[in-house]
Amino acid sequence: GLPVWGAFLIVTLVLIAGAAVMVLVARQQFRRITGLSRTQAAGEATLGTLRSIPDKVVEAFEREGSN
16 A cells, blocks of 8 residues: 555645645735725824814814903
8 A cells, every 4th residue: 555654745745735735826816906095094184183183173162262
């Protein structure tokens, strides 16, 4: 029959081949991703909103103080 080390070698080679196939498929999927520009635009809009909040708070306090 087949020696134990030979069986381990076959199993190891099959597992390495399977991992290589999965890496290639994942690489192909990652290359298709195009959503970064939309995500970046949404992030910049959020930052703009957050940066304008302190100005609005100061304006509100100034209006309340003048009454």
